[in-house]
Amino acid sequence: MLVTLVALLSSATVAQAEQGAASQPPELNRLVYAELLRSDVRAQKITILTQVIGFTEADDAAFWPT
Numbered sequence: 001m002l003v004t005l006v007a008l009l010s011s012a013t014v015a016q017a018e019q020g021a022a023s024q025p026p027e028l029n030r031l032v033y034a035e036l037l038r039s040d041v042r043a044q045k046i047t048i049l050t051q052v053i054g055f056t057e058a059d060d061a062a063f064w065p066t
Helices: 002-020 026-043 045-053 057-063
Strands: none
Touching: 026 045
């Protein structure tokens, strides 16, 4: 499941990186892509961890303080 989620995030960020960095050198394109992927994972970390660990609602509330 995590692999699928990362693959989906990767494909979305690749499209964004290609649009914004089409005229940049290949090395810079990779850096832009990596940063986009990191930001996507950071934004979705609670969802990713909750799904991978398989929390119940009670576990989720105890683990992720609000």
